[in-house]
Amino acid sequence: MQSLSSKxxxxxxxxxxxxxxxEVPEPLRGEARQSKNLVLQLKDGRLVGSxxxxxxxxxxxxxxxxxxxxxxxxxxxxxxxTLVPVPKSSLPTxxxxxxxxxxxxxxxxxxxxxxxxxxxxxxxxxPKAARSLSTERPTALKNxxxxxxxxxxxxxxxxxxxxxxxxxxxxxxxxxxxxxxxYPAAAIRGFAAARTLTDAMRFQRVIDPVVGTIVLKPxxxxxxxx
Numbered sequence: 563m564q565s566l567s568s569k570x571x572x573x574x575x576x577x578x579x580x581x582x583x584x585e586v587p588e589p590l591r592g593e594a595r596q597s598k599n600l601v602l603q604l605k606d607g608r609l610v611g612s613x614x615x616x617x618x619x620x621x622x623x624x625x626x627x628x629x630x631x632x633x634x635x636x637x638x639x640x641x642x643x644t645l646v647p648v649p650k651s652s653l654p655t656x657x658x659x660x661x662x663x664x665x666x667x668x669x670x671x672x673x674x675x676x677x678x679x680x681x682x683x684x685x686x687x688x689p690k691a692a693r694s695l696s697t698e699r700p701t702a703l704k705n706x707x708x709x710x711x712x713x714x715x716x717x718x719x720x721x722x723x724x725x726x727x728x729x730x731x732x733x734x735x736x737x738x739x740x741x742x743x744x745y746p747a748a749a750i751r752g753f754a755a756a757r758t759l760t761d762a763m764r765f766q767r768v769i770d771p772v773v774g775t776i777v778l779k780p781x782x783x784x785x786x787x788x
Contacts, residue, residue: 565703566706568742574753574771575754575756577601604755616668649709719748720750723752726754
């Protein structure tokens with residue numbers, strides 16, 4: 563039976579995302595609604611502010627100008643890393659919006675990474691984790707099985723997998739294993755612009771940078787901490 567060789571991934575995220583703001587304690591409910599709107603704007607590629615810019619660009623600019631948050635995330639994001647966008651759950655389309663790739667380019671422009679390398683490709687569509695029940699979300703192994711690597715000639719020292727939102731971390735861990743097959747000597751970490759808080763009582767603020775881990779549990783599901 564096929565299994566994953568790597569069962570742990572270090573990751574970081576900047577934003578906290580409460581998908582059900584109405585369940586957040588009343589004093590924080592307004593900020594929780596802001597977090598949900600911000601994530602929806604990110605995923606839709608909408609322009610915000612004046613002058614208008616993408617949420618991905620705003621995130622990168624915030625990190626560039628806010629040393630406290632950038633310092634928290636520095637164990638994951640580095641100037642020398644190769645940033646690899648995580649594929650969508652659907653098959654790639656020629657002109658479709660790919661938010662993780664957009665994030666990668668904005669992060670590199672802001673000095674967080676040396677280059678963008680779209681090395682991972684989805685070979686078979688899988689259900690969207692955000693629209694599935696927790697017990698029916700694609701596992702890390704399923705993500706691994708439906709990805710392939712487009713190898714490049716040079717071998718970088720380290721990769722950072724970049725996604726827009728991390729829930730339990732199955733996509734990031736499956737992607738890390740597939741990338742690790744092709745580049746076994748490279749260090750691999752993960753970054754997501756936002757992390758989903760399934761327990762609304764844990765929401766404290768929109769901008770809430772953390773570094774943590776994603777681990778594979780014995781039953782095949784992933785667990786993210788925090």
